[in-house]
Amino acid sequence: MADKKLLLIDGNSVAFRAFYALYRQLESFKSPDGLHTNAIYAFKNMLDVLLKDVEPTHILVAFDAGKVTFRTKMYGEYKGGRAKTPEELLEQMPYIQEMLHDLGIKTYELKNYEADDIIGTFATKGEENGFQTTIVTGDRDLTQLASDKTTVEVTKSGVSELEAYTPEHMKEVNGVTPTEFIDMKALMGDNSDNYPGVTKVGPKTASRLTQKYGSVENLYEHVDEMKKSKLKENLINDKDKAFLAKKLATIDRDSPVTIDIDDVKRQPVDYEKLRQFYEKLNFRKFLAELNASGKGQDDTATEKVEYTVLDDHNFKDVKVTENDQVEFYLAMLGANYHLADFVGFSLKINDQIYVSKDVELLEEDNLKHLLEDEKIKKNVFDLKRTTVGLHRLGIHAHGLDYDMLLASYLVNNENNSNDLGEIAHLYGDYSVKTDMEVYGKGKSEHIPDDDILFNHLASKVNAIEKLKEPLLKKLKEHEQDDLFDTIEIPTARVLAKMEMNGMKVEASTLIQLQNEFAVKLKELEDKIYEQAGERFNLNSPKQLGHILFEKLGLPVLKKTKTGYSTSVEVLDQLKTQSPIVSEILDYRQIAKIQSTYVKGLLDVIQPDGRVHTRYLQTLTATGRLSSVDPNLQNIPTRTEEGKQIRKAFVxxxxxxxxxxxxxxxxxxxxxxxxxxxAHMQEAFKTGYDIHSHTAMKIFHLDSPDQVTPLMRRHAKAVNFGIVYGISDYGLSKNLGISRKRAKEFIDNYFEQxxxxxxxxxxxxxxxxxxxxxxxxxxxxxxxxxxHAKKYTVRAFAERTxxxxxxxxxxxxxxxxxxxxxxxxxxxxxxxxxxxxxxxxxxxxxxxxxxxxxxxxxxxxxxxxxxxxxxxxxxxxxxxxxxxxxx
Missing domain, CATH: 3.30.70.370 (Alpha-Beta Plaits)
Incomplete structure (x- = not known):
């Protein structure tokens, strides 16, 4: 039947590609508890495209069960040359599988076999049962499975671009059929999988021999007939290698799997689990898509809330006493509430809800009194945002007594959404739409029709009231009510004051720095061009790579898909090779300071001559504050040029x-x-320099005078590394020392x-x-x-x-x-x-x-x-x- 479609995905290979597709954004993709999520995110994006394009009825994602397989037993060095999989990817693998299960997709791994063998077996089962099969992988080894019923899609660029291998395409690319590709691999070997073929036989020679003889077996039946040559000699000498390589290259299409084709039928999505998964990992894009689809939501999603629209004529009807329960929501379009346009507001007084688009009504005596009276307690969603917004209207808010955002954050700090709708959904209330659903996002952002807007504003104050008691109950159960009342709420009030105060910044100082940096950049440019012997685009990695590695002949340390890597990591290792490298690094550093901090700050100085940052109180799972628009916590301090920026703050x-x-x-x-x-406490109580004290301990020194600056630097890295659960591998990378030496430092640290x-x-x-x-x-x-069974997941939780x-x-x-x-x-x-x-x-x-x-x-x-x-x-x-x- 034509509608039977089987999708087979090489889980490890695609996850690896997904990880490196967003590798540059690695530190930007983290869950609230610090889990890296770039591979999970990219994997999900790729999966969405595949599911839409293929529309499979059956789907299986195969994973490797471990490093030991029948191939390693056959050849101990099989895949032996591969670098260790990054911990940042390993920790994500169980979550990829969890996501797949929530999506109704079967995963499978088989002891002693690779994912390739599982896929080969199911591709064969698919062909036998009349399926049209699509295989997705980052490994060209699987192209041997291509047939008139099976297409192998190989990732080309990250996971977004795929190259389809059919028998016809195999012939075009390699000159051989899919089956013959195994023989071609047998002759040329595989550097990636670390097994040799025949000496001096590369892809072109292997393809030519395979086309001529059809198979390794036939080639060796006729090898004596070949003219005397070095090739013939190598073929004869390496016969055993060729036959071993063929065994290693051949995918087992009859591996002993314990599931059948019917077991991989696509299952319904578990929307509730998927929603919780997205919330845990802070995948707002996927959450918004899920919310927009309406899947997994209950009947309250369409609930209409009764409200009265306030205008110039009836605003005086709003009356409140100290005994009333009041909820208030001030709507602004945009994250930066210091500048965002006002959209409207909503009030709930006991059971009556009022809404309006006219925020100037809040300046009228009765409403202003309500907001400014300390004795009238108001429940709001975001105390700081509300306080700053009202301040812009000339209203000095008091009595904001409860903050739904902070309460939700303390109850579950894995969720750091600042969207009232998203938070309400966490607690089963789908009557509130998310802001993205109502206003859109980016260029498509707009204020909707009055009916939609007013219902949205009304549903928000309604949710603040409905969810207050459940949230406070949870805080009490978690013994966090005191933390909420005595730390988080007062902190929000202090931060509101700080943000409204702002800090004065002298534009003239920044402009002076801008001019000074421009001169330095020009001087560096001239020096770089002089050493290069030509002018080129310094900001082009391709042109820079040509200069450094082709024209100047510096050693190539790393390549990317588009050419030579000219990353900071690479250039740092080449600094001693040529003065041009240090000058390029200096140029990049000053150029970044110029664009990010000098120009960046000039762009955000407000008419009052100040910058008004926003502090994110609910972003981190540790409770640490973050600063944005602008980020005043990130002004560079390691270089003199970076420090100069602080001269503008007066x-x-x-x-x-x-x-x-x-x-x-x-x-x-x-x-x-x-x-x-006792030893560490002694150091602090007696006023010792703690890093010198630690250096004495880990280097077994008798006196602080023996501590060199390098020793102190190493000790400092150990001190702070221990706090963050650093491994010997991580410490070795940080300090540029051997892993063995790093382990000695850590062992000595714990001994002392x-x-x-x-x-x-x-x-x-x-x-x-x-x-x-x-x-x-x-x-x-x-x-x-x-308590996770997977070591990498459990180890991450233990470090946390x-x-x-x-x-x-x-x-x-x-x-x-x-x-x-x-x-x-x-x-x-x-x-x-x-x-x-x-x-x-x-x-x-x-x-x-x-x-x-x-x-x-x-x-x-x-x-x-x-x-x-x-x-x-x-x-x-x-x-x-x-x-x-x-």
């Missing part, structure tokens, strides 16, 4: 000061506290700090027992994979169990310091403003006459934020700009 008063105060090694101090390690090792073991065991890791302030991080209490506690400490600091500023009626937080550092805009007070109180407040078993130390600096304050 106090609001001409004779004022920028005051900076940051915690000294707060994560290591937390580690010393939670581990109780034994209680830290004990802490790590205890943290993992507690996570196994409880299902979560916890900070000093009881911020939880749930670890559902701590170790480092989350450290990173999360440090994040909580700075939040407590910020809350206490704002209280102190208010108590003393100071004009000083807290303007920026950079992880462990707080920045203040200080009038001249308050500097001495600030010098005293800021370190005191920060150092007393929490009581640890070791002292918290905060170091201060000040100056007439941010650069001088460091």
């Amino acid at each position: 106090p609001s008063e001409p004779d004022g000061y920028i005051f900076s105060c940051d915690y000294s090694q707060v994560e290591l101090r937390v580690l010393a506290h939670v581990s109780g390690d 700090y034994p209680q830290i090792k004990d802490y790590m073991n205890k943290a993992v065991q507690e996570a196994r027992d409880k299902g979560y890791a916890e900070t000093i302030m009881h911020r939880r991080r749930y670890l559902p994979d701590i 169990a170790i480092n989350s209490p450290i990173q999360g506690s440090a994040a909580d400490i700075i939040k407590i310091a910020m809350i206490n600091m704002q209280k102190k500023l208010d108590e003393l009626h100071l004009k000083t403003k807290m303007v920026v937080q950079v992880h462990d550092e707080l920045i203040f805009d200080v009038p001249k006459d308050e500097l001495e007070t600030i010098k005293k109180i800021v370190p005191e407040v920060m150092q007393s934020a929490v009581k640890l078993d070791v002292p918290l130390i905060a170091d201060s600096g000040w100056g007439h700009n941010w650069y001088d304050a460091k």
Whole structure:
């Protein structure tokens, strides 16, 4: 039957291609708990295209069961030359399989056999049962399976472009039939799979011999008839290699699989599990597609909410007392609420809902009083966004008492969506559409018709009210109600103030830097062109590759599909080979500072002469804050050119000061506290430099005077690496040392700090027992994979169990310091403003006459934020700009 279609996917091969298709975005593709997701995402994109194009009735994704197969038993070096699969890909493999199961797709692996053999067996079963079969792989070995009933699609560029191999195409490309391709491989061998063929026989010779003789067996029956030549000699000498290679190259089309063709029939999608999977991995695109399809949603998806539209005539009818329950939602189009256009608002007072597009109504006395009265408690979705938005309308919001976004984040910090609709769906309420469904996205973003808009606004305040009790109940069950009330809500209020304050930036300083950098870039360009002997496009990897590797003859370290790699990693290794390489690196660095920070900041200075960043309070699973639009936490500090950018950040008063105060090694101090390690605590209590102290321990030195700068650098990498669960492989890469040496460092570290090792073991065991890791302030991080059968998944959860209490506690400490600091500023009626937080550092805009007070109180407040078993130390600096304050 023509409608019987079988799709067979080489799981390992396609996952590998998917991983490298988005490899440059590796660190951008992470779930809220830190799992890399680039391969999963690219795999799903490719799968969507295949399912649409092929429309299979039956589908199987085959995976390798392990490295040991009948081929490795036959030839021990089989695939022996391959590099170790990156951990970042290994950790994603179980999730790819989980996603496939949720999509109703069968996966299968078979001990002692490769995915190729499973596919070969099912391709044969498909042909025998009248299926039209499509095989998708990144491995051309599978093209031997091509036939009039089976097409082999091989990935060409990432996973987006496929080359279809039919018998006709095989003949065009290789000059042989699919079956003869096995014999061709037998003669030429395979570098990728690491088995030899006949010496000096490459693809062209192998193809020619195969075309002439048809098979290896026939070739050797007639080899004596060949004229005397080096080729003949090699063929005779390497006969055993050729026959072994043929066995290794031949896909087993009758492997002992325990499932049949009927078992791979495409099954219904489990939409509820798929939704949870997308939410866990923060795949918003796929979530939006799922929501738009309406699949897996209950009947509340079409629920209409009753509401009254407010206008110039009836707004006075809105009356509220202190005893009323009030929900409020202020709608703005766009993520950056400092600039976003207002769309409208909605109010729910007891059971009555009001909506309007006219936000100016909020400035009327009765509505403004409602929003500004501290005694009238309001429930909102996003306290900070709402406070800033109302401030733009001249309304100083008070009494915003509950934040649905923060409550949801604490209950499940694996989900960091900031869309009320998406969050409501998590708790089974599909009456609220997502903003993407209502407004669209990007260029297609628009405000919908009034009926759609008003229902959307009404459904949002309705959901805030409906979901408040369930969320607060969960917080109480998780013992997180105190964290919500005393840390997250007050932090949101402090951040709103900081964002509204903004920080003054002198455009003139940035323009001066722009001119200085332009001169430096021109000088570097001229030096580079002089050494190259010609002018070329410095920003073209192809042209740069030609200059470096062809014209100047530098060693080729890595190639890409489009030519030579000229990545920073490659150029760093070539710095000693030629001065042109260092100059290219300098050029790139300054060019990035010029475009990202100089021009980037000039573009976002607001009419008040300030930049108003946004702090993302619900982005990370650790509770750490992030800064965007612009990112003030990411201004470079490692190079002098990068540091110069901070000169543009100045106090609001001409004779004022920028005051900076940051915690000294707060994560290591937390580690010393939670581990109780006597040696580390001693170092902090006696004021030793902790990195020199660690260097003495791991290098077995007797005195700090013996510690060299290189030793200290290595010790610093070990200290911070331990906090993040670094492996010997990771440490060796970071320090450019052997893996063996890196292991020695780690072993010596634990020998000298034994209680830290004990802490790590205890943290993992507690996570196994409880299902979560916890900070000093009881911020939880749930670890559902701590009992996973797959080692890579379990190991990732174990590392998270170790480092989350450290990173999360440090994040909580700075939040407590910020809350206490704002209280102190208010108590003393100071004009000083807290303007920026950079992880462990707080920045203040200080009038001249308050500097001495600030010098005293800021370190005191920060150092007393929490009581640890070791002292918290905060170091201060000040100056007439941010650069001088460091």
